[in-house]
Amino acid sequence: MVVITLTDCPPKVRRDLSQWLLEVSTGVFVGNLNKRVREKLWKRVCENLKTGRACLVYSANNEQRLEFETFGSTWSPLDFDGIKLIKRPLTANNSATHQSLEDGYSSAAKYRKAKNIQKAIAKKDSDLYVVLDLETTGLNVEKDEIIEVGALLIKNTEIDNSFTAMIDVGHIPKEISKITGITEEMLKNQGKTKQEVIEDFYEFIHNKTIVGYNIAFDLVFLKKAFKEYDLNFNPKVIDVMSLVKKQMIDVANYKLETVARYYSIDYEPHRAFNDCLATYRIYTKLNKNK
Structure with missing residues (x-):
């Protein structure tokens, strides 16, 4: 079994995947592929996915019975004593204790920070x-x-x-x-x-x-x-x-x-x-x- 999920999927990538897999929901493709086809499809996804994210999950003969890969995401595979886990970045809540003092917690500091973000987006x-x-x-x-x-x-x-x-x-x-x-x-x-x-x-x-x-x-x-x-x-x-x-x-x-x-x-x-x-x-x- 092979599952590929994508966000911001370009039409050319959707055309490629639709020839081999069934799109059961928007950006979710499933099916059965041999190793050679799976690897070539994943390569095309990575070469043509410009702004979105992709995740590949497939059956494997290991302890977890699966393997997975990611592309364009801040989440990345990590090997931990032979077990494959996913490494995720700290969220805003989890990283609050690491926030530098210069950011400030006052209403004025929060207002300045919000304005700076708006200016950056506008630029x-x-x-x-x-x-x-x-x-x-x-x-x-x-x-x-x-x-x-x-x-x-x-x-x-x-x-x-x-x-x-x-x-x-x-x-x-x-x-x-x-x-x-x-x-x-x-x-x-x-x-x-x-x-x-x-x-x-x-x-x-x-x-x-x-x-x-x-x-x-x-x-x-x-x-x-x-x-x-x-x-x-x-x-x-x-x-x-x-x-x-x-x-x-x-x-x-x-x-x-x-x-x-x-x-x-x-x-x-x-x-x-x-x-x-x-x-x-x-x-x-x-x-x-x-």
Whole structure:
């Protein structure tokens, strides 16, 4: 018997495990595997699990009748006189006696500590985020489809990585092709399946703060697409258009290309990657003006 449990399981890992094991509950896979397959599967889990935790338990011919391994966890296996135990870190309650005096126990000290934690979290969020944009066949989420996704991973205010892909949805309205420059032939030759793009895109943006321009539009389409493949998505969101409106700048409208011109940002609109770049540059300028 083999049992593998995971948190934040990437779609590619779930696909691998589902070929050999039965997922009896979210992130819990069970089955019978030989040693070679078990070791190869566990290796793939460890190589592709980026933010989550994993635990492998399997039958073994020893005194405990089992073996286990962990990955990405503060809990780790420990051999104690031939018996395998699990080593856990001290909890806040158990480690209270080891707390340094400089932390303090007064209300003022606790307040300062809480504020420092909040500042650290806020700094972490500002240092790592994803700018995203979508192109779709229309405005109606019930009948229209995503045809292109784009995203920039930002670390410490600089572009660290990027993602762009087209989805082959078949037919595109002529007016959308005229606006975006994306044709049915382009989707056929360069596009991928919806499931492949959505699952890969989910891995790229999962557990990160999302920045976008008029982001509510993109979120409606994204959440619907993620829901189709049982992908949970409830991120922290920053809408750059809302931030721009608060600046009360003198523009005819708040379309992305209009605001980009105001900030002297030259770009070709209505392609996902280009719109991401424009949004990122506007957001950067807004932050510098704080």
